[in-house]
Amino acid sequence: MPAAAAELARLARLRGTAPAWAAAGTELVEAGRIEEAQPALCRALALDPADPASWSNLGFAHLQRHRAEASAAAFAHARRLDPALAEAAVGQGSALMLMGRLREGAALYEERLRLPLFQPPRRFDRPDWDGSIRPGATLLIHADRGIGDAIQFIRYAPILRAQGMRVLFCGQESLLGLLRSSGIVDAAFGYDDELPPYDMHAHVMSLVHRMGTGLDSIPADIPYLHASQAAKDLWAGRAAGLEGLKIGIVWAGSVHFRYDRVRSPRLEPLLPLFGIPGATAVVLQFGQGRDDMAKFPLPAGTVDWGCSLQGMDNTAAALGELDVVISSCTFMAHLAGALGRPVSVLLHAGSEWRWLRGREESPWYPTARLYRQTAPGDWSGPVERLRADLAALAERRIALAGN
Known part of the structure; x- marks a missing residue:
């Protein structure tokens, strides 16, 4: 995709037409090259201000930098030009929810159900629920x-x-x-x-x-999920021999998610979180992300549970043995939050509406603390802040144990 974006940008400069700049801008947004995408889309709109797709893509470019007001305005303009453009409605809904306007945004976000990406894997033959409470139904x-x-x-x-x-x-x-x-x-x-x-x-x-x-x-009574007793028994005592603060770490989500390359820091930027004095790092990573460990060997004393996590019940029991879970925007962050476990969530510059913007806490998960990028693509800032917080917590644990 980066090669395609670069080639389309080159052709756009040569041809100078609205469709060429629009195609380049679209591909640049998909590639996450927002600083290049925005001027390309603005050039396309200067040549053809009536193109709803370019307005919508400009909205997505703004959204990936949390410029929610500009994003919502671009999507609204796209919808005025083409009221049937579902992508623009979804984007506008996302921008509004990012701003905290959940009711208004969630209504627009329902338009996602017209898009192929959001189709369920099977058909359901009963009516859609309209939100009415029907006791006994x-x-x-x-x-x-x-x-x-x-x-x-x-x-x-x-x-x-x-x-x-x-x-x-x-x-x-x-x-x-x-x-x-x-x-x-x-x-x-x-x-x-x-x-x-x-x-x-x-x-x-x-x-x-x-x-x-x-x-x-927002209903935030936690925990609302609980591991089975059998899973708890299986994991009971696994962390008993680990020293100090027990920190579980995940650095990659599913490679099938189209923006995982943006939202997942991978292992290298998270290496400062391993080897914190008074703490034991526990690898919770599984799947393709484990390949990173061959490239970046972890310090002695690191514990690896990643290959033992089978299913959510088993994983939930494992999280119950830890003091803190660290995750990017993956299911592990949601699981820890739903279990009421302390969780530190590493968020990229264009994180989803569910995490809102500019906040260090989440109204969805009271035990979550959010560490956000301040510069797109640069994980050093949030990782440095998180490391300092973990080191301070580990020191407090040591001090309490000595009293």
């Missing part, structure tokens, strides 16, 4: 994207059940055991399972809108 909630989304928004299930509704879940197989052990839904099923009768269905991310959530009414 059965609502099927299904995951429409990643595991982190399901973990974050399944929090609404106990609220609905307390109002007399029966709630089922359909989603990723790795989540089912944890949801069952938590008792948060009446029953949980995989995508390929035969489903019992239900009255209506809802995408799990749509619950923010359907429940009318505002910034002042």
